[in-house]
Amino acid sequence: MLRTPLGATALVLLALVVLTAIIAPPLWGAQADATDTGDLLAGPSAEHLIGTDNLGRDLLLRTVVATRLSIVLALLATLVAIGAGLILGVLPLLLGRFLGRAVTWLTGIAVAFPGLLLALFFAAIFGSTATAAVFALGLAGAPSFARLCQNLIAGIEARDFVSAARVGGIGRLRVLFRHVLPNIGEPLIVNATIGAGGALLAFAGLSFLGLGVQPPEYDWGRLMMDGLRGIYANPLAALAPGLAVVIAGLAFNLTGESAARSLGLSDDVLVTGLARVRRLRRTRAVSDAAAAVARPAEGAPVLEVEDLRVDFESTKGGVVHAVRGIDLTVHEGEIVGIVGESGSGKSMTALAVAQLVTSPGRVEASTLRFLGVDLQTAGKARLRRLLGTSMAMVFQDPMSSFNPTMRMGDQLAEVATEHAGLRRRQALERAADRLAAVRISAPKRRVRQYPYEFSGGMRQRAMIGMGLMVSPRLIIADEPTTALDVTVQSQVLDLLRAIRDEDGASILFISHDISVVAELCDRVLVMRSGEIVEELNASDLSSAQHPYTRALLAAVPHMATDLDRPLATLATVAAEEERAAGARDAAADIDHDHDHQEVGSR
Structure with a gap:
């Protein structure tokens, strides 16, 4: 100052x-209280x-x-x-x-x-x-x-x-x-x-x-x-x-x-x-209880969702249907991608699974089960333990994902002190280890720094490291590469793939970039207007049947893209699809009429 x-x-x-x-x-x-009856209501003087x-x-x-x-x-x-x-x-x-x-x-x-x-x-x-x-x-x-x-x-x-x-x-x-x-x-x-x-x-x-x-x-x-x-x-x-x-x-x-x-x-x-007292009194029983629910039953999916609906009360009256009855299954060690344009309901689906939809939102589902636990009926204490130890969330904006007033080590350590029963020093050591695991150099020095001292790619990797402070069975990555350049984007994708291979964690990967999803994921769910319009293996994307999926693929620029023409958009690709479909129908009608003429002549 x-x-x-x-x-x-x-x-x-x-x-x-x-x-x-x-x-x-x-x-x-005392002088201020001293009275002088000979000098009452006097004006300014020396x-x-x-x-x-x-x-x-x-x-x-x-x-x-x-x-x-x-x-x-x-x-x-x-x-x-x-x-x-x-x-x-x-x-x-x-x-x-x-x-x-x-x-x-x-x-x-x-x-x-x-x-x-x-x-x-x-x-x-x-x-x-x-x-x-x-x-x-x-x-x-x-x-x-x-x-x-x-x-x-x-x-x-x-x-x-x-x-x-x-x-x-x-x-x-x-x-x-x-x-x-x-x-x-x-x-x-x-x-x-x-x-x-x-x-x-x-x-x-x-x-x-x-x-x-x-x-x-x-x-x-x-x-x-x-x-x-x-x-x-x-x-x-x-x-x-x-x-x-x-x-x-x-x-x-x-x-x-x-x-x-x-x-x-x-x-x-x-x-x-x-x-502080609560933190010091935590014992290994917390992590033992988490380990008891850390894996699904043999052959059962990690995440099972049926008929998931997310609704919001509109300020003008009525209800806005953000997610409209989708089905979703993620098996152990599987990377499932959800792709679609902005506003299609991808992130809202992730928030609903993570129990982060608050009023005025309303989540309903026929089945919403994580690691065999019904998330709709489980008690708050059980949900807190389950979601805190077995589910990790990686958000889109790495800068807003961290508290700017806290050091990075403290933010990562909080997960371990809260759920694994570790003391502060042990938790900070694990935080440095997790930063090293996500390929951040000089992790012991980095734990003492604030988020603004990290680059965008480092913050995103640190966010993934926070999820790895315990042993998550499901990582929900909500557009984790959107704000990153292609080099850092590739590093983050390699990191997620390595985490799946080394730890066996399942990943629900959300993106609007279908090319990224095709590179990383095993299966792909295509969302539009709150609904899943197509589900297929990532290797089968090139032979997608739904026009919307084909439009997403065509909208991605590639090395053979004609630079003299405007980049394709969903609207232009859909129009071309409709024209092509119309041409095919017209050709089919001509062939059909030709066949009738041949039959009549015979």
């Missing part, structure tokens, strides 16, 4: 305010720079001494607002759909009321004291802070690294402290410091109205009210406390803004003691 002009100015200004609040009362408190009040007390000294009470009360009100707002802000994440939505509605209603009106309302209820004013201002500021928290949490909750944590079986409370709060820390700091500056002004306003600090105590608001009576005779009596409010508020606001730019929040600070 000291290296920037803004930070240096803010810290100096805040230091002056805090130093004044600390030393002013013991140094000048002895009293901004004059005296109706008891002859020095107004400058009283303004300086009032710094402590004004700052302390404003900070207390800010803490009440932050505490209440943070509780209301995180409740929707912790309570789930229905209760969380009720909290959100309640917060929205409270935000609709002006903060000053709420403060006056609470002040009228609690009474005209400094303590009552603290709670009145704190509760009045809580709704806006809660709404900010809810909006920030909603944005982070939709990120891939939170979804990955949930696939890994991380509980809501740990997701909150480990992944959500560290990522919303900076805007909360800025808002809190702005709130402190606003609380100074608001508290001064309440005291000015007689609803805050009461005599014989005094703060800047009380001094302004007293100075207003003689503002025409001595304007400085009211302006000096007001200027003090502005300076203190500016100090808090500038400090908060510069701190948010300069300081990084450590996720370890936010890990609660309870979470």
Whole structure:
């Protein structure tokens, strides 16, 4: 902060305010309370720079001494607002759909009321004291802070690294402290410091109205009210406390803004003691229980899906059918590809299998079984253990798949500490080993780095390494090569193939690039508009029967593509298919008529 002009100015200004609040009362408190009946309501002079009040007390000294009470009360009100707002802000994440939505509605209603009106309302209820004013201002500021928290949490909750944590079986409370709060820390700091500056002004306003600090105590608001009576005779009596409010508020606001730019929040600070105790108490029984369900029964598929449907309630009424009754089977050691254009339902199918479709989405299936366990009826504890140890999810965007505030080693280690019973040091060693397994150089150094220090291909491989922290039986790779260049893409495909060969894991590979699917997969499912239109072996793609599959194949450019013609699209290929089909039908009709003529002549 000291290296920037803004930070240096803010810290100096805040230091002056805090130093004044600390030393002013013991140094000048007695002088500020000393009365002089011979010098009442005096104007500015060499002895009293901004004059005296109706008891002859020095107004400058009283303004300086009032710094402590004004700052302390404003900070207390800010803490009440932050505490209440943070509780209301995180409740929707912790309570789930229905209760969380009720909290959100309640917060929205409270935000609709002006903060000053709420403060006056609470002040009228609690009474005209400094303590009552603290709670009145704190509760009045809580709704806006809660709404900010809810909006920030909603944005982070939709990120891939939170979804990955949930696939890994991380509980809501740990997701909150480990992944959500560290990522919303900076805007909360800025808002809190702005709130402190606003609380100074608001508290001064309440005291000015007689609803805050009461005599014989005094703060800047009380001094302004007293100075207003003689503002025409001595304007400085009211302006000096007001200027003090502005300076203190500016100090808090500038400090908060510069701190948010300069300081990084450590996720370890936010890990609660309870979470640490739980982690230390984990035993090898966790991994033993996972091993008991780590393989399907002899000959049974790893994943079995029948009549899977994913529906969403439309905002205009009615239902949107994202996935429409698909059947899917993945056997042990098999790589199955799902291919189709954007919006065909590929990723939604993967999310449904991983139990990541949330409200307003609705998942239904005749059969949805993973490693012999019915995912629709299994209890939460069993699902958490099963999905956290036996299923790995590799998302499309490697940057959003990792928490930017956590080191890579910590993110990978969390899987092992949560599900394999390893201590932190053991988990970090395994994280380095897994990074080496996915061909990342210098893994011991890489575990101490942040996601932004990894290239796109390295992040994608690290995401695969996270899935290998335990022993997954199914890896769901949702377009893992989309954002990568062809060289890195080839490396990722080779890595997935090696994982299948060495560990025997099954892979559900999702892509819009049919050429990539043909290179990697054993079987291919072609999806369009939420349905599977064709299923065939990857080696048989060249002889696909469905027009849509042939259109996907024709849309892929190759070395013999005519550069003078526009690249093929699904629409143009489908039109050519229709014209070709029409030509074949016309030729068939001609042949048929010719045969009839021959028969008639005979």
